[in-house]
Amino acid sequence: MADTISIEAKARQLGSILKDDQVSILAPDRVAYSRDLWPRGLIEFSAGRPAPSPPDVVVWPETTQDVVHLVEWAAGTETPLVPYGGGSGVCGGAMPRRGQVVVDLKRMDRILELDGPNHRVRVQPGMNGWTFEEVLGRSNLTMGHFPSSIFCSTVGGWLAARSAGQASTRYGKIEDMVSGLEVVTGKGEVIRTGNPGAASLGPDWTQLFVGSEGTLGIITEATLKVLPAPEMRVYRGYGFDRVSAGLEAIRRFMQKGLLPSVVRLYDEFDTVIARSGAGRGSEADTLVKEVMGRLTHLTKPMLPWVKVAALRAALSKPGWLNKLADGLLPKLTGQGCLLVVGTEGRPRLAQAEADRIHEEVLRAGGRDLGPRPGEHWEKHRYSVSFKQSGVFYSGGFVDTMEVATTWDGLLRLYEAVKTAVSPLVFIMAHFSHAYPEGCSIYFTFAGSSDDPEQGLKLYDQVWNTALAAVTRAGGTISHHHGVGRSKQAFMVEEHGDSLELFRMLKRVLDPKEILNPGKMSL
Amino acid sequence: MIGTEEDVTQDLTRAVGGEHVSSRPSDVMFYARDCWARRHLMPDDPPRHPVWVVWPGAASEVARVLQVAGRHELAVVPYGGGSNLVGGAGFGDDRPVLVVDTKRMSRVLELDETSLIVQAQAGITGGDLDEYLRVRGLFVAHMPTSLSQSTLGGWLATRSAGAFTSRYGRIDRVCMGITAALPDGSVVRTRVAPRRATGPDLMHLFLGSEGALGIITAAHLKVVRVSKVRVWLAGGFKELSQAVAAMADIMSSGTRPVVASIADPVVALRHSGQPSFMLVCSFEGDGELPVVQRDEARLLVLAHGGAYLDPAAASGFWTARRNDVFGDIIARAESRVIGEVDIGADWRHLAMVADDARGRLESMGCGVTMELGFFGLEGGALLCKWQLPEISDPEDVGLRQDEALAIVLDAARRGGGAVAHHRGVGRQRSAAVRAQLGNRFDLFADVKRQLDPKGLMNPWLTEGA
C-alpha cells in the first residue's frame, strides 16, 4: 500500500498532521537521510554511487503527540517509519528503503527535568551527546557516557542500539544507566516504563525496549541516571609481553570488585602482520607488505594502538602518518601490549582505587609505564574515529567489530576471529569494556582493493567470515554497535530459539510491521 | 478440564514417573498455601487445594508436564520455596490446579570459576546454593532474608531483592540468562554474554512474571569472591529525612556499600543504645580501599548532621537481622496481628512516605517499625511492619489488616512511589499494582496471550485483562 501513494501525496497527508517545516521531500534531504555511517555505504559513496534508496519523505516531530500521529498515519497507510537520531550508527540500522519515511528525532532535544537529589534526568531522544554532557557539567553532574561518536550521536540512538561509552567499565552501558522510557509503539500507544523501585509485576519493559533499534517502538523520552562529576582522574599505563597476560590482569582486578573508568588493552599488531604475511599471496598480503615496507622504520618502536591509527593513515595519506608518528614517537616505549587504566571520582577514592589496581597489575606481570600513555589517550580520545574518510577515498575501507564473551572463552574468541579474517584484511584489536564476567573485543580491520565492486565483495566476505567465527566461538556478535541490517543474518546463531521471543514482542507491539522493518532479522 | 482426573494422573505419571506425582491429602493441603499471612485469616470451607503436585527433575520433564496441562486445560501453579508473602504460589482457581514444585531440580549445573558465573537449576534453595559456593570462597551476590526458604526460580519470578542489592542490584542484575519451559511445552534458553547489543534482553520477559508466562528451569548467575575485609559504618540521625539524604549521597559517592540500611529508632536502640535513626553500611574488598570508602561515607554522614556511632552497632544490627529469620517466620505464621509490606519511593519522597504511613498506622492504634533498604541510585524500598492492637474477632482482624495494608500502599502512591517493591504482587496487591502499571499491565496480558493462549499458568494473575 505504501507504494501506491505517491511521494507528493504522502507529503500532503503528513503536512496535514505536522507543520510545513516538519516535512520535506526535497532531494538534498532525501539523499542526506538515505544512509547512516555503515561503512559499506561509505564504500559505495566514495565510489560515487547514488544513494541506494532515499526515503520518500523526511519528517521532524517535535512532541510525543507528533510521533503518535505519525505512527497512526503510518499504520493507516501501512507506510514504514525509520527512526533516525544522529545517523552515526554503523550497521545500517537507520537506513531507509524506498517508500519509507524517515522520522528524525533531533528536534526533540530538550532536558525536561534535571532532578539532582534523585540523581536522574528526563531528556528527549534527540538530545545530542556532547551538548548533553555540557549541560549536565554545568550542574557538576555527568552521565559517564562517552562514546567516540559523542559529537554526532543522540540519546535515542544510544538507547536504541545499546551503546557503550569509553568509561563503561565504571558507569555501565546505556542500558545500565536508563531507568525509564517513554515509547510510542507501532499501535500508537504511549508506554511509560520504569519508576523508582517500579512496581514489580511483569517484565522490565525498559530492558525490552532498549536495544530494539526502533523495531518495537519510537523512544520519545528517557529517564537516565546522573552522578556527581568526578573531581579527579588518575591514569596509568602498563606494558605486557602478551595479550593474554594483560587480559589476566584485567580479569583479576575486575573480579576484586574494583571499578576503573577506563580500561584499554591493545594487542600486539606485530603478531597479526606476521600471520598475514604467512598467508596465501592474496591482495591483502601484497598490501600488507607494501604498507609495512613504508612503515618499517617507524613501526619497530611503536605501540600497537598507534599503529592502528598509523595504518589507517598509511592506507590514505602517508603524510598524515608522518605527522602522527612525529608527535608520538618520543612517547613510545617498546614492544608488547599497552594497557591503559583510569580511575575517577572523589580524590581519595580515585587514588585508592588506582593504587589497588596498580598492585594487582604488577602482580600479574605488568610493567609500570607511568601516567603518560593514559593522559595521551585522554587527549585524543575522540580524534581517531573521525579520521577514517581518507581511507575510503583512497579506495580502502576500515570497519570495526565489537564482540564480547565471558572470560573463559575470551582468548579463544580473539584468536578465532584473527585467524579467520587475517588472510583478507589487516586486523587488530583492543579490549575496552571490562566486566567481572568477561570483556569486549574491539576489532579494527582495514582492507583495500582496486575497484569498488571488489571492495564491496571483500567487505562482505570479511564480515561473513568474522561473524561466523564469532558465533562459532560462542561470542556475541555485537557488544554495542547493534545489529541493524549488517549483522541480521546472524541473529539466529546469536539467539537460538529465543529469537522467537523477540518476534513475539514484535507481533505484540508492532503488528502492522511499520516500525523499521527489514532490520534485526524480524 | 478435558478428560478425567485419572487420565491426568496417568499422563503426569508418564511425564515424570509415578513417584513424582501426588494427590495425597497431606501433599495437596500443604501446597494450598504459601507464606501469605492473610490467607490464614480467610475462611476455607470447603478447603481449596490443588488436585495434583508434581516434582519434575529437569527442564524436559517440566516441558512434558506443561504439555499434559495444555492437553487437559488445567491451571498450573509453579511452586518454589513457597516463601512469598503475597499469595503468589498458594492456589485458587475454578479449574483443577496442578502444582509444579521445582525443588527436585536442585543441582548446580556448572561453575565457571574463571568468569565467576554459576548455572543452577531453578529449584535450588538459596541456602544450598550459598553453601555450594561458600566452600569455594564464592557467594551469590543475592541475599534475601528468606535465603534458605526460597529458591532461585522464586527469586527470578518475583524479581527479588536482598541485603546486598545496594551494591549488586536486584536478582535481575545478578542473573545473566535463563532457561524456561513455555506453556506450549517447548524449552527456550537465553544466551549468556557480559553484555550484548543484539536486541532486547529477552530474559527480562520472564523475570518478574510470577509464573504467568512459563516455568524457569535454570539460570546463570554472577558470583562474587568472598572479600577479605569488611568494615562497618553506623551513623545516628534525629530525623529520618537526614538519614535518607546522607544515604542518597553515599549511594552516588562511589563508595559502593554492600549492606546499606536505615533502621528505626526502636531497633537502633537495641544496638547503639541511642534512640535515633541509624544508617548502616558495610564496605568490602581487600587492602585499604574499604577503609577509604568507609571514611568517605563517614564524611557524608557528618555533613548531613549525623553522629558517628560505634561500628559495632552496625555489625550487631546485621547479625541480628540475619539470625532473626526463623523467629520471624514462625511469628508471622502464628500471629494474626502482625503485618508487613514493601513499597518503593525515590530519595525525595522516602522519608515523607514513611512518615505518612507511620502517622496513619499509629492513629489506627498500630505499633509500627520501618526499615529502609535495597537502595539504588534513585531511591529505595521501605519495609513497613505493623502490629495491630489485640482484637478477638478473627474476621475483624482480617478487615483491619486490609485497612492497614491499604494505608501503606496509599502512602506509596501519594509519594509517587511503587506499591510493590520486591516481594512480588500475588493476590495480596494485584489490584493496586494493576492500577499503577496502567497500560503496561495490558501489555503483560498481551504477552501472556501470545505465550500462553490457553491461559494455563497462574491464570488469576491476569484475569479480566
Ligand SMILES: Cc1cc2nc3c(=O)[nH]c(=O)nc-3n(C[C@H](O)[C@H](O)[C@H](O)COP(=O)(O)OP(=O)(O)OC[C@H]3O[C@@H](n4cnc5c(N)ncnc54)[C@H](O)[C@@H]3O)c2cc1C
Ligand atoms: C566515529 C564513530 C564512533 C563511534 N563510537 C561509538 C562508541 O564509542 N560507542 C558506541 O556505542 N557506538 C559508537 N558508534 C556507533 C553509533 O554512534 C552508536 O550506535 C549510536 O548509539 C547511534 O546513535 P545515533 O543517534 O547516531 O543513532 P542512529 O544512527 O540515527 O540510529 C541508530 C538506530 O537507532 C534507531 N533509533 C534512533 N533514534 C531512535 C529513537 N528515538 N527511538 C527508536 N529508535 C531510534 C535507528 O532507527 C537505528 O536503528 C560510533 C560511530 C561512529 C561513526
Ligand SMILES: Cc1cc2nc3c(=O)[nH]c(=O)nc-3n(C[C@H](O)[C@H](O)[C@H](O)COP(=O)(O)OP(=O)(O)OC[C@H]3O[C@@H](n4cnc5c(N)ncnc54)[C@H](O)[C@@H]3O)c2cc1C
Ligand atoms: C522471612 C521471610 C523473609 C523474606 N525476605 C525477603 C527479602 O529479603 N527479599 C525478597 O525479595 N523477598 C523476601 N521474602 C519473600 C520471598 O522469600 C521471595 O518472594 C522469594 O523470591 C520467593 O521465592 P520462593 O522460591 O519461595 O517462591 P514461591 O513463593 O514458591 O513463588 C513465588 C512466585 O513465583 C512463582 N514461581 C516460583 N518458582 C518459579 C519458577 N521456577 N518459574 C516460574 N515461576 C515461579 C510462583 O508461582 C509464585 O507466583 C521473604 C519471605 C519470608 C518468609
